[in-house]
Amino acid sequence: MILTILSVLLIISGIFFFFTATVGLLRFPDFYCRMQATGKGDTLGALLCLSGIAVYNLSDGFTLSSVLVSIKIMLIAFFIFIANPTATHAITRAGLNAGVKPLMKEDLQK
Amino acid sequence: MENFFLTISLALGFLVLLSLYRGVVGPTVLDRIVSVGVIGTKTTVMLILMGLIYKRVDMFVDISIAYAMLNFIATLAAAKFFHVRKSVIPGVRFYKEREVK
Numbered sequence: 001m002i003l004t005i006l007s008v009l010l011i012i013s014g015i016f017f018f019f020t021a022t023v024g025l026l027r028f029p030d031f032y033c034r035m036q037a038t039g040k041g042d043t044l045g046a047l048l049c050l051s052g053i054a055v056y057n058l059s060d061g062f063t064l065s066s067v068l069v070s071i072k073i074m075l076i077a078f079f080i081f082i083a084n085p086t087a088t089h090a091i092t093r094a095g096l097n098a099g100v101k102p103l104m105k106e107d108l109q110k
Numbered sequence: 111m112e113n114f115f116l117t118i119s120l121a122l123g124f125l126v127l128l129s130l131y132r133g134v135v136g137p138t139v140l141d142r143i144v145s146v147g148v149i150g151t152k153t154t155v156m157l158i159l160m161g162l163i164y165k166r167v168d169m170f171v172d173i174s175i176a177y178a179m180l181n182f183i184a185t186l187a188a189a190k191f192f193h194v195r196k197s198v199i200p201g202v203r204f205y206k207e208r209e210v211k
Contacts, residue, residue, distance in 0.1 A: 026132060031141060038147070090189035
């Protein structure tokens with residue numbers, strides 16, 4: 001029972017971070033600002049959601065198969081935790097190299 | 111509990127529709143690639159939720175691992191491509207002026 005409540009809390013907080021990442025992707029004025037919002041919010045949202053699912057998977061009882069599936073789900077979370085910032089960094093460097101102009105103070109004052 | 115997972119999946123689908131807006135109208139190509147990456151991350155979570163709804167988590171976890179890896183490799187390949195070919199605005203051949211020696 002307490003594992004179920006913990007998993008619901010984790011999944012709802014993960015959905016909140018997904019929502020903030022999407023709002024940042026839609027509303028921010030600049031390419032680099034959007035990269036910052038999605039790179040952080042998406043990683044944390046996926047991590048919290050997958051942790052919640054792994055905790056819920058254990059709530060029926062600690063059998064061997066459910067523990068293995070939970071370890072696999074945490075492996076996905078670990079992979080996203082490493083891969084998502086790497087992809088964000090690579091694509092930001094590509095944009096900087098290709099000459100996408102960052103938003104400056106002078107652009108804001110117009 | 112299935113109703114809760116179904117609600118979470120529907121919320122994720124709604125967020126995917128919202129991020130698709132940036133993929134359609136994004137000013138540069140890189141914005142579209144970022145949007146595709148965001149949708150892929152949400153899909154990775156959504157696949158495991160589907161496995162919980164259908165009570166086949168052990169099968170859907172493997173599909174989700176493959177999807178996460180493909181998403182990562184697609185973003186890296188696009189970043190490498192646009193690192194070399196500097197045309198991030200659609201319709202403009204070379205966005206950055208090349209230095210003439």
